[in-house]
Amino acid sequence: MSWTTKEIVDQLAKVVEPSRIKIGADDLQFYGNDWSNLSKPNPCAIVFPTSIKEVQAIVGLANKLNFPLVPSGGRTGLSGGALAKDRELVVSFDLMNKILGFNKSDALVSCQPGVVTQVLKDFAESKGLFYPVDFASVGSSQVGGNAATNAGGVNVLRYGMTRDWIEGIKVVTGMGELLELNRGLKKNATGFDFRHLFIGSEGTLGLIVELVVELTNPPKDLNVMLMGLKSIEHTTQVLAVFKEKLDLTAFEFFSDIAMKKVLEGKKLRNPFDHIFPFYVLAEFESYSEVQLNAASESFERCIDFGYAVEGVVSQNQRQARELWEFREGITESIASYEPFKSDVSCRISQTPAFLCNLEEILNGFDPKIEAVLFGHLGDGNIHINLLKPTKMDSEEFREVCKIISESIFNLVKSFGGSISAEHGIGLTKKPYLNYSRSEVELDYMRGVKRLFDPNNIMNPGKLIDI
Ligand SMILES: Cc1cc2nc3c(=O)[nH]c(=O)nc-3n(C[C@H](O)[C@H](O)[C@H](O)COP(=O)(O)OP(=O)(O)OC[C@H]3O[C@@H](n4cnc5c(N)ncnc54)[C@H](O)[C@@H]3O)c2cc1C
Known part of the structure; x- marks a missing residue:
């Protein structure tokens, strides 16, 4: 990037109020990182838009000056998707956090992307309804971030993933165009449903700037x-x-x-x-x-x-x-052990065989590296967390974990499973995407990325390179 921080901030200040652009060291550290804590954050600045128009202006500027953007939600992501390490501009949705409307007969709520997931759940409850997407970080994660990662969690067995509850989204593409996708329709057979391309795209195609979310009746007792x-x-x-x-x-x-x-x-x-x-x-x-x-x-x-x-x-x-x-x-309890995380899945019917093979693989490695297994077994989703022994150097630990990971991913591949059930690819899984996607599929994915973000300004380096 040939532009200095000052030049970018000066240009940004023409489209966003200057008090909503942060360049202080603490802000850069805080907003430039996510839960993966993968490497030192190094963004050039953080911007807090308050409207879709401002988001479009920021994307327009990024295209004009050719600087990269990192969309940022609650930063609870575990794959480095919201990590800004190469002087990117972080676009935080913290101030676009309003519930915009609710229609009881449709059971649909419209909201901005920065609404914290728990706030949406509480809103649903206040209307006698239920928003079923649930996991340990809903108190910090945002609805936009959940959509960008197609978050799952503990209720998928009965209620499905985030994707299943999003009836419409507005996105600003990598070109700065605003698309309103599906508009809350239950039925819409008019060809490609771009909504589902943006859900789970980890901020690589555009920015999710508004959502229409469906609520349901709460479970009883x-x-x-x-x-x-x-x-x-x-x-x-x-x-x-x-x-x-x-x-x-x-x-x-x-x-x-x-x-x-x-x-x-x-x-x-x-x-x-x-x-x-x-x-x-x-x-x-x-x-x-x-x-x-x-x-x-x-x-x-x-x-x-x-x-x-x-x-x-x-x-x-x-x-x-x-x-x-x-x-x-x-x-949370294992966070201090610098856990090396894997989040894999296979068909539910195959989980017994998969788990037995997995146990064999893990037993074949250094017994000092403890493996914590847990997960949403009802969905075939297994979280594998390798813990760093106190005496092992972090660098050495990561190297050993990479070797263990490759064995696990080979196992996943042999089962036709997924190397990322719900945490996303981000930076951590990017080198391994071909364990779950064919080369032809990856080519089509690159084509989609080029279509919506031809200048590669949207979260470059994450998920897939073009
Ligand atoms: C304790 C703990 C437990 C967890 N348990 C689960 C679990 O059970 N299931 C699960 O699925 N996940 C789980 N997670 C992971 C995480 O909470 C989810 O991935 C969550 O959906 C991320 O939301 P976020 O707002 O924090 O997004 P962020 O971490 O801020 O961002 C995630 C990705 O989305 C992009 N993004 C964010 N906002 C937007 C936007 N408005 N437009 C476009 N792109 C955007 C970012 O660039 C990044 O690539 C857990 C995390 C923690 C810390």
């Missing part, structure tokens, strides 16, 4: 059961038994090391007398005796077949939340 198991294969056997009788809202699993770290990190009390090799958490509605009976019958069958050893069930909402903490607190 959620109950949670946590079970301790002896082996990895039993996780999917328990799932099969529970799915037979219950319409589960979530089915999660985690390993013994995950349990130890969360007990330690969150100072929780172990609900069992000892640590089991694996745990599963099943969530289901229990508004009538039918569901409660089905749940206890399923549990008893799991005990009889030897799939589960012990279990605890919530008696009220507070206990349900407490049981969830064992699963949802894992990511």
Whole structure:
């Protein structure tokens, strides 16, 4: 980039109020980074637009002067998608954070991209409705960021991904043009649905500047059961038994090391007398005796077949939340171990075989590197977190992890799975995209990128190069 920061800021100040352009060292560090903490942030400045017109003006300037943009939401991303390390201009949506309208009969809410996910969930609740996308970082992530990553989370089993709840989006393309896509229509058979190209595109095609999100009826009386198991294969056997009788809202699993770290990190009390090799958490509605009976019958069958050893069930909402903490607190509890993260998926029916193969691979590497396994088993989504041993140098750790990762990605490829179930490609997975996408597909992806962002100003270097 041949322009100096001062030149860019001077030009920006003509289209955005100068107080909404930040160049202080603390702001650059804070807004230039995401949760991946992959490398030192080094943006040239941060800009906070407040309207679509301003976003268009910023994109226009970036094209004219040829400087790169990094869209920035809540920066909870785990793949370095919102990391600005090469003097990019960070476009933060923190000030475009308003709910714009709600239509009860459509159950549709329009909002700006910077609305925090939890705020949207609370808004839905205030209308007697439910926004089902849910995961541990919803208190910080933004609806625009969720759409850009097609976020999943703990409710995908029943409700699907973010994509399934977005009935319309407005985007400013890499060329600065405003597109209004699908406009909240339930049915629209008019050819290519560009909305779905932008969802999950990680800010590489354009900026999401407005969304129309669908809400639904809330689930009733959620109950949670946590079970301790002896082996990895039993996780999917328990799932099969529970799915037979219950319409589960979530089915999660985690390993013994995950349990130890969360007990330690969150100072929780172990609900069992000892640590089991694996745990599963099943969530289901229990508004009538039918569901409660089905749940206890399923549990008893799991005990009889030897799939589960012990279990605890919530008696009220507070206990349900407490049981969830064992699963949802894992990511935070292991953050200090510089975890090397993988987030892979395969078909649900293949998860038992996949998990057994995965265990074999992990056992073949340095036993000092602890592997924390957890994930949304009901969707075939497994999170693998490798923890840095205290005495190992960070650089050496990352090198070993890359080797382990390649073995895991080869396994994923042999199962026809995905190297990124929900965290996105960003920078961390970019070199490995061809483990899940064919060369022909990658060529088409480059073609799409060139179409919407011919000057490559939108989050360059992330997801795919053109
Ligand atoms: C503790 C923890 C638990 C998590 N659990 C889950 C989980 O269960 N499931 C899951 O899917 N994810 C999970 N995540 C990852 C993360 O929260 C999601 O990817 C989330 O959707 C990111 O939203 P964000 O607003 O923080 O986006 P950011 O991190 O700010 O950005 C993510 C990507 O989107 C782009 N972007 C952001 N806003 C826009 C916009 N308006 N227009 C265009 N591009 C944009 C960025 O450039 C970047 O490429 C977790 C993260 C943490 C820290």
